[in-house]
Amino acid sequence: MKLQINSLLVGCLLSCTALSGQQSSLENPARNWITQNSRSIGLQDFSTLKLSYVRKGNSGETLRFQQMISNVPVFQSEIVMHFNKNGQISYTATESFKKNVQQINTDPAVSSIDALKKAHVASHSKGEITYEESKLFVYVTEQGETKLVYRVLTNSYENPGSWETIVDAKTGEIISVKDISFRHKEKETPEKNKKKTQVKKNVLVTGSAYIFNPDPLSKMQVAYGGQYVDGNDATNASLDAARTLVTIPELELTAGVYKLKGTYAEIKELEAPNKGLFTQTSNQFLFNRNQDGFEAANAYWHIDNNLRYINLTLGIPCIPSMNNGVLAFDPHGENGADNSHYDPNSQILVFGEGGVDDAEDADVVLHELGHGIHDWLTNGNLSQVNGLSEGCGDYWAQSYSRSLNQWQPTDAAYQWMFSWDGHNPFWAGRITDYTAIYPGGLSGSIHTDGQIWASALMRIYDAIGKQKTDRAFLEGLSLTTSNTNQQNAAIAVRQAAIDMLGTFGFTCNDITQITAEFTAAGYTLPAYSCQLSVDDLSKKEIIAIYPNPVSEILHISMKISKEEKVEIFNMEGRKVLETTIANGRNTVNVSQLAVGDYILRIKGLELSTKFIKK
Incomplete structure (x- = not known):
């Protein structure tokens, strides 16, 4: 077995799990509730709770407390508490808390490097290693035994999937090996494979692409059959007419070369087969479905468009914690199999091309993205x-x-x-x-x-x-x-x-x-x-803005009793202007903004609206 370590490896963590420091003004009331309910929760005196994650959202603030034994986390064991906007506890979740965990010694006898080597063998890693991670946990087995383990996560280019290997940290024994990727249907046997290519980066510009929105049958309101069939990726006049021409808000431009990469998504070569990155010297990604670039442009636009909707339109922060918050995807992976998956190890999307190429169907693209959204919103605690x-x-x-x-x-x-x-x-x-x-x-x-x-x-x-x-x-x-x-x-x-x-x-x-x-x-x-x-009831006020589109002065019509802060964001989510409004002073000068779409948000009132600068 020949293994290569990818120089662009997203993260190789050969260490005990370290939880980043989190802070919240609600931590004390949360801990008071936990203390008052410790008996029903099943808290043990040998374990502690560490505030591991704080999320502020549209509905309030959520705190996650990780169960720890001697500063080692108990695998998938936490208490979740949610406070509404009034600072009151409105929801608690304790179902994942491990009441049956036993006190054990947490000094490993096996090194994380040795555990990683064992995991590569057990999970049949093949070709270039695209992700690896080894972390120490206290682990409750299916038989109810408490063990000190390494949870090793591995991905390799020629063995599709997201592999989790549990290695006993005392004996080196392999406890379990499984593919933990999330697929849109039952896993099938993969087919073809190849090698791999390279990357670049720099300025963001707009472009255009042909896509299926969401698919040719829905667009044309027809059933599968006749000219509307896969036909081994063949195109025809009917399928070409079912495409939609869209604007791509962001493309990466480097030395005259355009790439499908922006604030929210990025094409990468992650699994076999190697179809490349479809970089080109034009910002017009105008493919038909017989060309492999079509799936790339289609998946990129749908992922980017959807994440903009969540983060900008809804105002709900939701991006991967890895790859600098940019979601990497491979439109041609799975060794050519008829399946696709979200990989929670490296937080990527991979689409297969058996049957109808999966990246041609927005339902498949957004289903897999849905797994990612679930994963990110729960800080890696997605439930199946x-x-x-x-x-x-x-x-x-x-x-x-x-x-x-x-x-x-x-x-x-x-x-x-x-x-x-x-x-x-x-x-x-x-x-x-x-x-x-x-x-x-x-x-x-x-x-x-x-x-x-x-x-x-x-x-x-x-x-x-x-x-x-x-x-x-x-x-x-x-x-x-x-x-x-x-x-x-x-x-x-x-x-x-x-x-x-x-x-x-x-x-x-x-x-x-x-x-x-x-x-x-x-x-x-x-x-x-x-x-x-x-x-x-007072919060039901709706913002009215005019004129829209606007060239210079934007008027805001709404009832306000005090001075309010106004923030304006561009479609990349970057704040470009901040000012205040009050009764009798409800205009914003936007003349210095570049032409384009913007989100205006009244900070503190949870109100936002979109406008166009012309």
Whole structure:
């Protein structure tokens, strides 16, 4: 076995897990609650809790406390606490906390380097090593034994997947080896392979591309068949006409060469086969589907567009913690297999090209991105209990596709997931009008069971609209743990919506609709009586701005009782202007801004709107 270490390796951490220092003014009240509830939580006197992560979001502030034994973290064991905007505890999660962990000696007898070597052999690493990491944990086995282990994560170019090897840190014994990547369907056997290429970097400019939005069948409102088939990647007049010409907000330009890279996403060669990076001397990425560059441009635009929506339109910070916050993706990986995956090790997306090339279907691209979003919002504590993350990915993809209003509710395809990649001779795809009821309808297959969760969320989407459902979904997801099931996720999503009452358009009627649809899906939610306070009602003020587009002076129309800070961000998320407004002084001079789209945010009131500078 010949292994090469990639010089661009994102991170090789051969050390004990170190938790970055986090601070919150709410830590003391959180610890008081934990102390008061220590008996029911199952706290042991030999373990401690370390504040490992703090997230401030639209619905409040979330604190995560990692269980530690002698300064070594207990694997996937934490307590999550959420405070609403009034500083009150509105949600707690303790289901992942390991009550049964035993006190053990935490001095390893095996080095992390030796554990890494053993893991490469056990996981069949092949070719260039693209990621590796070895961290020390206290680990509770499936048999209930407490062991000191290294959790070793490895990726290699010619062996697709995200490999986790658990190595006993006392004996060197391999406890388990598994691929922990998240795929949009059951894993299949890979096919082809090749070698690898190199990279560059510098200025960001705009460009254009042809894409499928979200796929050719939905765009043209036709069924799979006739000219609308994969045909081994062949194109034709009908499939060419199904493309959409879009503007790419950001491309990297270096010495006259354009690359699919920007603030939010970047193409990389991550797995075989080697199809290259599709750099070119033009900013026009105008491919047809017979050209491999089409999948690259299609995936790049959808990933970039979606992350801009989350971070800029919704104002919810959500980016990878690795690669400087830029999501790396490979439009041609998986050794050519008909599958795709999100890799939690290195936080990347890889798309296969068996059957219909996966990166041609926005449903596949956004489903896999949905796993990443789930991972980042929970600080790496994504749950697959009851297929939760599969359902999250399905919802996230369908939320976008349905927003394009291409199918009618009476059309079968209105509820289809993977409309181009699936529902054809290659595989059956999935749906979001799945009728099984939780928990009796669980089958044990994560991809099948995730449809219960996705279907419930899409019914809420149809009832209260896309942005409110998306916002409650993302904020609620950030409250979950690595052991959260569908029912507890439903409680978390509704609680996030409750915590946003009076802001972002949330009303008591929305809470009623959310409760009704989750209850219909079989989830049992705590009783809740919704009443908007006077303060909540005052937050329902909507910003009106004019003129829009604007060249010089932007007028802001809204009722304010005191001076408020105004921030303006460009579409890269960078703050470009800050000023204040007050009664009788409600204009902003934007004459110095470059032509383009901007987000105006009233800081402290959680209100934002978009405008165009001409």
